[in-house]
Amino acid sequence: MPDPRLEPLVLSEDERRILENWVKRRSTAQGLALRARVVLACAQGGSNVAVAARLGVDRKTVTRWRARFLRERLDGLHDEPRPGVPRTITDAQVEEVIVRTLEEVPAGATHWSKRELARRVGISPTSVHRIWRSFGLQPHCTEDFKISPDPLLLDKIRDVVGLYLAPPANAAVFAVDEKPQIQALQRTAPVLPMIPGVPERRSRDYVRHGTIDLFAALNTATGKVIGKLSAQHRAVDFRDFLDDIDRQVTPGLDIHVICDNLSAHKAPVVQKWLLTHPRVQLHFTPTYSSWISQVERWFAELQRRCLDRGVFCSLDELTAALEEWIELWNATARPFKWTKTADQIIDRICRYCTRVSGPGH
Structure with a gap:
């Protein structure tokens, strides 16, 4: 048998192209990319020692992969099957885990735990967990949904989404809503600050110093917010807030206000009030469809960044914090980008309706 160290290494065009792709692609395993570089370097000529010096690898590495390539070509560069413990879980057991997870529940419970299902199938809890993870099954998770019964559901979706994706010319579009009963909460013990290895800690109990309501109007084009704090959120308070929006919008522009029901x-x-202010037009979202109002996304940011971990010793402190938050937001405001078309939303609703109205429901 000829010495592989002396045998010339010649690549076909296809082999060269494949090896170069392995070297370039980031998704290629690091070991496979190294072997491809070794083979390409050997094809340029030179002894194993010279190739090892050029690549900065051990001479034995070059010798091994040159020989493997000459013997098996590209297939020789892949890892060989490694020895290990023989498989103990059969395909029938995998199928049983999946079928029971999807179609059955244990007696007296609403869903399987990995230990309950492991006892039933006769495998370990770890194996059940691996099967669930491989097939994307999460029996412990649940999500809520609500199909709007609004008879004008489709028309309202097209109306609101149309304002987001193709707003009228010479007009300002606002998503408006109230965040009622914002609580001024003071923890009964001082907040312990974060230190390396330990998160911030707060006491569970608190003292409430009152509540306040926040009216917010998000300009969908600029991301800026017009806010107003109020002790209540009655019809007259909403009318007064519409007055504030009307005063702050440039004269000559129409105003489209998206609000709930x-x-x-x-x-x-x-x-x-609307009769005396003809440039203002209200657009209503479908019932049970607050997700379609962009101001709800802003409320989520307010809750996460300002309120959830805030400590307010008085209603005045809460008021000052909310006003400061709105001011800081507007200083660097950016609009939320709406990407779903009305047809895409309606198609997804139809798929939900098909699933919940099928057999078994």
Whole structure:
């Protein structure tokens, strides 16, 4: 048998292209990329010692992969099957785990735990967990959904999404809502600050110093927010907030206000105000569809960044914190980007309806 150290290494065009792709692609395993570089360097000529010096690897590495390539070509560069413990879980057991998870529940419970299912199938809890993870099954997780019964659901979705994706010319579009009963909470013990290895800690109990309501109007084009704090959120308070929006919007622009179906938004006092302010037009979201209002996304940021971990010893402190948050937000405001079209949203609702109205429901 000829010495592989002396045998010339010649690549075909296809082999060279494949090896170069292995070297370039980031997804290629590090070991496979190194072997491809070794073979390409050997094809350029030179002894194993010279190739090892050029690549900065051990001479034995070059010798091994040159020989493997000459003997098996590209297949020789892949890892060989490694020895290990023989497989103990059969395909039938894997199928049983999946079928029981999807189609059955244990007696007296609403879903399987990995230990309960392991006892039933006769394998270890770790094996059940691996099977669940491989097939994307999460029996412990649940999600809520609500299909809107609004008879004008499709028309309202098209109306609101149309304002997001193709707003009218010479008009300002606002997503408006209230965040009621914001609590001024003071922890009964001082907050312990974060230190390396230990997160910030707060006491569970608290003292409440009152509540306040926040009206917010998010300009969907700029991301800026018009806010107003109020002790209540009655129809007259909503009307007064519409007055604030009207005063702050440039004269000559139409105003489109997206709001939910709260009775205060449709009260006679609001209707009378709209008659005297013809440039303002209300657009209503479908019932049970607060997710379609962009101001809810802003409320989520407010809750996460300002309120969840805030400590407020008085209602005045809470008021000052909310006003400061709105001011800082507006200083660097950026709009939320709406990407779903009305047809995409309606198609997804139809898929939900098909699933919940099928057999077994």
